[in-house]
Amino acid sequence: MPGIKWLERITNTVADRGRELLGLRDDEAKNSLSDLCRRLIAGRGEASNIALAREILRLFENTDKDGKDEFFATLAAQFGPDPQGISEASAAFDRDKPATLARLIEAVEPPRQELFRRLNMAPHGTASLVAMRSELLDRLRANPELSSVDADLKHLLASWFNRGFLRLQRIDWHSPAALLEKIMQYESVHSIDGWRDLRRRLADDRRCFGFFHPALPDEPLIFVEVALTGEVTAEIGSLIDPEAQLTDPYAADTAMFYSINNALRGLRGISFGNFLLKQVLSDLGDELPQLKRFVTLSPMPRFAERLNMLLAGDIEDWPRERLDPLLEDFEPALAEHSNQASPSAAVFELLQNFDQHAAALAGPLARLALLYISAMKRSPGVCCDPVAAFHLANGAVLERINVGADKSVKGMTQSYGVMVNYLYDPEQVVANHEAFVQEGRIAMSRALKREHEKHIVGKR
CATH class of the missing domain: 3.40.630.180 (Aminopeptidase)
Structure with a gap:
């Protein structure tokens, strides 16, 4: 990409000149990241803004964890929209006066969005902001108040990285x-x-x-x-x-x-x-x-975790007494390998020594995987399994469930070795997509549809 490298050289030259004009070589130790961010939002000169953006990103990259924590907290607390400004713009809004809508939109937009736009002007600004969001994601669970910062940054990145x-x-x-x-x-x-x-x-x-x-x-x-x-x-x-x-x-x-x-x-x-x-x-x-x-040929990254919870009776919508009718036709084979009267309890026991009982577990695992994909939900209308949700929403057909498909350590740990074939039929993907997203209906192969209707739907 020689054109991009040429543009980078020009941008770096502009930034260097702007840095000299701003006196940042002398100033940088005196300025906190938040102070520089305010200067960047208020700045009007192109060279000085590029220089400020580059300096902010450089300081952020080189600061320690506590400094980054403080920076993100400041973005959340001090660079959000002004509630009073929103209230006044909302009160003044008149649908027949477009200027009032423009003022309302301006009031609602957080200043940090403009900050991120200007940071993106720096050389390698986009890459730096992608890396910044990666660090922000590490902090969200412990600091949910940062979710507004993430929403703003994600919103801009989604725009910049559109198809x-x-x-x-x-x-x-x-x-x-x-x-x-x-x-x-x-x-x-x-x-x-x-x-x-x-x-x-x-x-x-x-x-x-x-x-x-x-x-x-x-x-x-x-x-x-x-x-x-x-x-x-x-x-x-x-x-x-x-x-x-x-x-x-x-x-x-x-x-x-x-x-x-x-x-x-x-x-x-x-x-x-x-x-x-x-x-x-x-x-x-x-x-x-x-x-x-x-x-x-797709993995089922959460199957083992959810299956263990299911068999332990830890999923409220699917207590263990609902599982036994689903597995009743496997009961004789399971009884030969365990001392459990309940098929679900037998599967739970045999999974603890999977290698010794792989043959006896094959049928039950395939059916429980079908249950997991077709009936267990992470939230209303959303499959438990993220890979299944992705392919089914894209219009794929749930074609086949394969037991023993991935015998690697990772495959056994995340799914007891089960993998799934999803079929993409170019003539059907649109109809399948609409059925799934509008009605939650999963397109299945004939064999899996028969299995589903007989053992999943029929035993509810």
Whole structure:
């Protein structure tokens, strides 16, 4: 991106000149971050504002945890909207006088939003603000009063990182080494064990695509990994095996999406995944028109946690006595392996020694996973599982539940090895999306729909 580097040099030159004009070399020790922020909001000169913005971001980056805590607290307490100004503008509002609406909008907007806009003028300002939000997110649980600061920063970042600014790029073995290192670093679903492992994941029968933003040209915001196969794969090992035999991508009829990673924590809550999948589906269809199926092999990151709570009787909507009818057809096999009369109690016991009882647990786990996805809610209308919520809201079909699909330590810890295939049918995604978001109705394969109606709906 030579144009961007040229612009950065110009901006840095302007900032240096502005810093001299402001006397910041002498002043910086005397000024707190909050004082500099007030100067930035009030400032009118372009060079001086760029210099102030760069100085604020530099001081923030170099201050310690207590200093950052104080800075965020000040943003929450002193850079919010003026209640009296809002009240006066609201009282003066007249729907027939557009100027009164403009004054009300101006009164409602917190000064910190203008502060963030001006900080974004600094060289690498966007990257610095994304990093700042990452630090802010670390503090939200203990300091809920900072949520207003996060809302303002997230609002602006969502605007700056909207789909119109994003560029889809294929990442392959010939991509810059610095980018490949970031792919290894940011891969959080199925870790990449070194360069050899990465090279296999970027081979001819694999694809990797990422979204990039002009302000962060060398940073993938989100990326997806795809395997081109001749079947719908039910276990992850063959897709990420560095020794897997290379196949002809032009003979494949199935695209298996097996890993989607949001790379920058500071952009959490700003959705890119739905745009990425739709764009990649389109591009793969253009490049490889013989592809007939677009399917994921997806993790269930909260399944083990919620299942343990469910079987322990810690979920109010699903007491254990409601589970036994769901599992009654597994009762004879479970009884052979445990001393429990209750099927749910037997599953709970056998899970403590999963390796010894994997075969007996396969059927119950598949049904309980179906219950977890289709009937257990994090809030009204929202699936417990965030991955399921993402794909179903995107219009995917719940195609198949695969027990024993991920036998890694991470897979067993988070889901007892269970993974899910979600099918994207380009002809049905819009209808499926509308049914899910409007009615909470989940599109399922015929086999899972029969299972759901007989054992989940029929036993309520």
